Amino acid sequence: MDLVAIITIFVLAVFVGFEVVSKVSSTLHTPLMSGANAIHGVILVGAIIVADHSETNLELGLSVAAIVLATINMVGGFVVTDRMLEMFKGKSGNRASQGSGDKK
Amino acid sequence: MSRTIYDLIGLGAGVMFILALKGLSHPRTARRGNILGAIGATVATIAVFFYASEGNELPLNNLGWILGAIAFGVLVGVPAARKVQMTAMPQLVALFNGVGGGAAALVAIVEYLKLGNTASTGVVIATVFTVLVGCVSFSGSIVTFLKLQELMTTRPVVFPGGRFVIAATLIGTLASAVWVVMELGTTPLLVLAALSLLFGVLFVLPVGGADVPIVISLLNAFTGLTVAAGGYVLDATLLIIAGTLVGASGTILTRLMAEAMGRSLFGTLFGAFTAKPQEAGTASETRPVKSGTPDDVAILLNYARRVVIVPGFGLAVAQAQHTVRELADLLTAKGIDVAYGIHPVAGRMPGHMNVLLAEANVPYEQLSEMEEVNPTFPQTDVALIIGANDVVNPAAKTTPGCPIYGMPILDVAQAGNVIFLKRSMRPGFAGIENELLFDSKTTLLFGDAKASLTKVVGALKAL
Numbered sequence: 001m002d003l004v005a006i007i008t009i010f011v012l013a014v015f016v017g018f019e020v021v022s023k024v025s026s027t028l029h030t031p032l033m034s035g036a037n038a039i040h041g042v043i044l045v046g047a048i049i050v051a052d053h054s055e056t057n058l059e060l061g062l063s064v065a066a067i068v069l070a071t072i073n074m075v076g077g078f079v080v081t082d083r084m085l086e087m088f089k090g091k092s093g094n095r096a097s098q099g100s101g102d103k104k
Numbered sequence: 105m106s107r108t109i110y111d112l113i114g115l116g117a118g119v120m121f122i123l124a125l126k127g128l129s130h131p132r133t134a135r136r137g138n139i140l141g142a143i144g145a146t147v148a149t150i151a152v153f154f155y156a157s158e159g160n161e162l163p164l165n166n167l168g169w170i171l172g173a174i175a176f177g178v179l180v181g182v183p184a185a186r187k188v189q190m191t192a193m194p195q196l197v198a199l200f201n202g203v204g205g206g207a208a209a210l211v212a213i214v215e216y217l218k219l220g221n222t223a224s225t226g227v228v229i230a231t232v233f234t235v236l237v238g239c240v241s242f243s244g245s246i247v248t249f250l251k252l253q254e255l256m257t258t259r260p261v262v263f264p265g266g267r268f269v270i271a272a273t274l275i276g277t278l279a280s281a282v283w284v285v286m287e288l289g290t291t292p293l294l295v296l297a298a299l300s301l302l303f304g305v306l307f308v309l310p311v312g313g314a315d316v317p318i319v320i321s322l323l324n325a326f327t328g329l330t331v332a333a334g335g336y337v338l339d340a341t342l343l344i345i346a347g348t349l350v351g352a353s354g355t356i357l358t359r360l361m362a363e364a365m366g367r368s369l370f371g372t373l374f375g376a377f378t379a380k381p382q383e384a385g386t387a388s389e390t391r392p393v394k395s396g397t398p399d400d401v402a403i404l405l406n407y408a409r410r411v412v413i414v415p416g417f418g419l420a421v422a423q424a425q426h427t428v429r430e431l432a433d434l435l436t437a438k439g440i441d442v443a444y445g446i447h448p449v450a451g452r453m454p455g456h457m458n459v460l461l462a463e464a465n466v467p468y469e470q471l472s473e474m475e476e477v478n479p480t481f482p483q484t485d486v487a488l489i490i491g492a493n494d495v496v497n498p499a500a501k502t503t504p505g506c507p508i509y510g511m512p513i514l515d516v517a518q519a520g521n522v523i524f525l526k527r528s529m530r531p532g533f534a535g536i537e538n539e540l541l542f543d544s545k546t547t548l549l550f551g552d553a554k555a556s557l558t559k560v561v562g563a564l565k566a567l
Contacts, residue, residue, distance in 0.1 A: 003226065006336060006344060006434075013332075015343050016122055017352025024129040026359070028366045029321075029454035033198045033357055035128045037324050039121050040350045042145050043208045043331045044174075045152050046338050049359050050214040051173075052164040059214050060166055060373075064173045066210035067397040072184075073204035074149075076420025079185035080196055083116040087190070087462035 034081040041074025110155040113147060114342035120144030121346050125353050148342055190463045191420050194453050195252035198320045201327055202245025208330040209238030213293065215337050221288055228288065230336040232281045235293065236300045238330040241323045243304030248316050248323070251308075261309040270306045277303050311377050317453040318369070325354025364448050393529070396547040398556065401488075401523055402563035404547065405431075408485035408521075410441040412477060414514055415461065418491015418527060420451050424552035425464035428490060431561050432470065444470050445477035445487075445514050447495035474514055481518035489516060490525045491553045497538045522546040525556045 024032055047070045051063035120140050127137020153164060164170060181200075188196045215224065223231070250256045263269075280296040311319050328350025335343025362369040405411060413428060432442045444461065451457035451527035461471060472480075481487065489496055500511045514524055522545055529541070540546055549556050 009341065009344055010332065012347050013348035013554075014352040015352075017125070017349040018356055020125045020349075021123060021129050021353040021360075024360065025131070026448035026454040027361075027458050028129060028131060028134060029357060029361055029364070029455050030164050030194070030197075030317075030459065031134060031138070031454075032128045033124070033321050033324055033354070034123060034182070034193075034200075034358070035141055036350045036354055037197055037204065037208075037344055038138075038203045039124065039141050039145065040204050040324075040328045040331045042117075042121075042148055042343065042346045043204060043211060044145075044332060045148050046162070046331075046334050046340060046343055047207055047210045048149070048152050048170055049338055049340065050211050051166050051170050053218055054166060054214065055456070060169060062210050062214045062217075063166075064169050066207045066214070067170060067173035068177045068180070069203040069210070070207035071174050072181035073200050073207060074145050075178050076181030077197075077200045077204075078145070078167055078183040079182055079199070080137060080188065080193060081138045082135065082142075083185065084190075084193065084459050085138060087459050101221075 038077025205241030239300035416492020
């Protein structure tokens with residue numbers, strides 16, 4: 001792709017990234033970090049592309065390792081973020097209905 | 105599927121990631137935001153299976169291996185995420201971040217092996233960046249994991265001449281980066297990866313326990329940038345967008361965290377270069393303190409009308425959140441007004457304490473933010489401080505020049521009585537003596553927070 005186009009995308013994404021999180025309460029710092037962490041797990045797409053291109057056993061072995069790691073990052077990241085945020089559910093006032101029967 | 109459709113799907117996923125970050129910034133929309141992000145990532149992953157890059161045919165080569173690897177990753181990641189204790193959650197996030205950085209580095213290495221001498225200089229530079237920062241993020245995150253899991257000391261690790269070793273490693277890493285760009289060989293790349301891994305370890309070792317969350321957040325931003333660089337190597341726009349978003353928002357978040365904790369970001373980052381070996385034992389404090397028994401504490405609580413509980417790091421470490429709720433329930437049953445005063449950075453990470461107490465089913469109405477609870481301390485009979493120190497240290501108000509000066513604190517000194525449950529007289533992470541410990545209205549109960557609380561609950565029941 002054209003280098004200028006890539007730089008354009010990069011710079012605009014930097015500003016969007018700055019803007020969306022500029023006003024966040026400290027209560028949400030940890031879940032936000034965890035959610036952002038899960039998003040970069042999308043490197044899984046890159047890992048699948050290189051696995052597709054792999055010709056030697058070495059390349060395939062490294063790609064497969066990359067896929068495993070990226071999947072853990074992405075899937076695990078979203079699940080653990082959801083668990084954190086589930087704890088805040090009671091804010092709307094229906095704490096009692098949730099009770100101690102946390103889903104197992 | 106054509107390249108156009110594939111790229112449009114990528115754009116859609118990118119928009120979902122933006123909405124995800126936006127949603128995660130507000131309590132009401134946070135959960136939906138996270139789910140949107142998960143959908144975006146899933147759509148992007150599925151799309152790649154239906155897109156054949158030039159010259160390739162569907163299905164993808166090595167499809168069995170790819171699907172098997174994904175299944176394996178899910179089998180490892182999901183149970184880990186679901187079963188982890190909420191107190192251990194920060195280190196799990198660190199670990200997830202580390203493996204993401206490792207994955208990005210591996211992707212860049214494989215692509216580099218394939219491209220060989222045909223790679224353009226731009227691609228080689230992006231590859232070098234991805235391998236370098238990805239490896240630093242990987243090994244650095246592993247060290248933060250070990251620190252938080254207390255598999256190694258949480259204190260800063262500084263050895264004589266350490267900063268020269270670190271500086272030398274950094275120079276070596278950068279030199280090998282230049283070497284890769286000039287020589288285009290496998291050997292320089294492996295040297296680069298090895299030195300970057302070493303640098304990641306050395307970079308995080310001198311960081312003290314209190315600064316670890318900031319470092320995790322920073323490494324998270326690093327991983328985002330490596331993913332963006334990896335996207336350039338692979339000509340994948342979505343990776344550039346997603347990686348840059350995480351890199352940018354992660355940087356801001358790191359700064360916000362450092363501010364909320366009253367830490368200097370610069371000091372944290374370059375601690376590796378400025379840290380000096382610590383003096384053998386700081387001058388031990390010999391002034392008398394009033395130390396009490398669980399019965400003394402129970403009596404103080406029993407005759408109070410209003411009690412404010414200030415939970416801190418020590419409560420999280422001792423996993424005492426359920427016991428503290430038991431104590432609060434007991435007091436409430438006696439008609440005592442109970443509130444929790446939550447400092448914005450109580451716990452191991454900003455917001456961590458809210459998660460922990462919510463997990464123990466503490467009623468949300470009892471959790472008061474600092475601004476709400478501070479004006480009520482003059483009407484409070486007992487402030488019960490469990491494993492917290494710096495967040496109630498009046499030095500933040502009274503001692504200009506001390507490391508936490510200017511950090512907002514919980515005004516517990518205004519309460520009628522102050523009780524500290526502490527493990528020892530050791531100062532908090534900021535390493536500053538707390539004058540309040542020597543105040544005449546302060547009672548100290550030494551010991552593990554959970555054990556102490558259990559004894560207090562027992563004593564209270566016996567009254």
